[in-house]
Amino acid sequence: MVNEVLTLLKNAEDYLSGEEMSKVLGVTRASIWKTINKLKEQGYTIESSTRKGYRIKEVPNIITxxxxxxxxxxxxxxxxxxxxxxxxxxxxxxxxxxxxxxxxxxxxxxxxxxxxxxxxxxxxxxxxxxxxxxxxxxxxxxxxxxxxxxxxxxxxxxxxxxxxxxxxxxxxxxxxxxxxxxxxxxxxxxxxxxxxxxxxxxxxxxxxxxxxxxxxxxxxxxxxxxxxxxxxxxxxxxxxxxxxxxxxxxxxxxxxxxxxxxxxxxxxKCITLNKKVKILASSQEYVAYAKAITEEGMLKVVTEQGEEKIILAGEVSV
Ligand code: BTN
CATH class of the missing domain: 3.30.930.10 (Bira Bifunctional Protein; Domain 2)
Structure with missing residues (x-):
């Protein structure tokens, strides 16, 4: 019901009366009133006028x-x-x-x-x-x-x-x-x-x-x-x-x-590349130069001893 009432209010150009909404949605006016209160609890600012009905004034920053x-x-x-x-x-x-x-x-x-x-x-x-x-x-x-x-x-x-x-x-x-x-x-x-x-x-x-x-x-x-x-x-x-x-x-x-x-x-977009990084992999810690990303999404590095390694997981700090 919250979704339906919200859609009606958002699409309305002006005030919408409780009676109109109850007719469109086929529910009682009391249920519309309850839903309006639920929306207010969620943070919507809803203006109400006894003669004209309801109007949304402000939508809260929510992710419902x-x-x-x-x-x-x-x-x-x-x-x-x-x-x-x-x-x-x-x-x-x-x-x-x-x-x-x-x-x-x-x-x-x-x-x-x-x-x-x-x-x-x-x-x-x-x-x-x-x-x-x-x-x-x-x-x-x-x-x-x-x-x-x-x-x-x-x-x-x-x-x-x-x-x-x-x-x-x-x-x-x-x-x-x-x-x-x-x-x-x-x-x-x-x-x-x-x-x-x-x-x-x-x-x-x-x-x-x-x-x-x-x-x-x-x-x-x-x-x-x-x-x-x-x-x-x-x-x-x-x-x-x-x-x-x-x-x-x-x-x-x-x-x-x-x-x-x-x-x-x-x-x-990657800030890990073309620089020296610290690798903390399976309780081992070493410094290496991060060179590229592989086709599997792994990190290719070269150690200080010149050895090429592929890093699968673990922690890398820049
Ligand atoms: C990280 O440590 O970098 C990963 C954090 C992931 C957090 C998200 S929040 C939504 C989802 N539910 C959880 O319990 N964790 C992830």
């Missing part, structure tokens, strides 16, 4: 299903959305829904996560009203080995979406941290369930610090788009831009599932 679905031009990604004001972790919820057989493209969105998970077993702080905490369910017909490439593709689409919406110079720290002015503003946590012959599902968990006002001192490398751009951004604009761009890239990737078609775009 109805706000995200409006003008979302995709065929697959986000066609089904599950929104929570509060949840432990959108990745956990998405995994559960994927196990229950949900369709590919389903997106779980939360305004706040109580137990947000980061990579390498870390926590991901996900306060209310500030960021985009979302998980996307994919069922790509590729081999489990190829799934990490998909995360790189998503990182690239995300980086370009942020740049397009905010105008900020977003860059990628290999493999898929998005940084602005050298500070991390987004992270991706990919989880998957697979058998030898194929993938059952991939969960792409994406955290974007959009309007976070500050970070604890022990996280000097973390930031938000707001802190770097010195202005607040509309969360749904970034989310939708990402879904639309990633869908296009995902379809391209499925045609030929290698990173080949993306290397040029990725290298243009």
């Amino acid at each position: 299903k109805s706000e995200v679905l409006e003008e979302l031009h995709t065929q697959l990604l986000g066609r089904e959305i599950v929104y929570y004001e509060e949840i432990s972790s959108t990745n956990e919820e998405a995994k559960q829904l994927a196990r229950e057989g949900c369709q590919e493209g389903l997106v779980v969105i939360a305004d706040q996560q109580l137990l947000g998970k980061g990579r390498l077993g870390r926590n991901w702080s996900s306060p209310a009203g500030t960021g985009i905490w979302m998980s996307l369910v994919l069922r790509p017909p590729i081999l489990p080995l190829q799934a990490s490439t998909l995360t790189l593709v998503a990182g690239l689409s995300l980086c370009e979406a942020i740049e397009a919406v905010t105008g900020l110079e977003a860059r990628i720290k290999w493999p898929n941290d998005i940084v602005v002015n050298g500070k991390k503003v987004c992270g991706i946590l990919t989880e998957m369930s697979a058998e030898l012959e194929g993938i059952k599902y991939v969960i792409l968990g994406i955290g974007i610090n959009v309007n976070t006002p500050h970070f604890p001192e022990d996280l000097p490398y973390a930031s938000s788009l707001y802190l770097e751009g010195k202005q607040q951004y509309i969360r749904k604009d970034i989310l939708k831009e990402f879904l639309m761009r990633f869908e296009k890239d995902y379809f391209t990737y499925l045609e030929v599932p290698t990173f080949q078609n993306f290397i040029q775009r990725y290298e243009a």
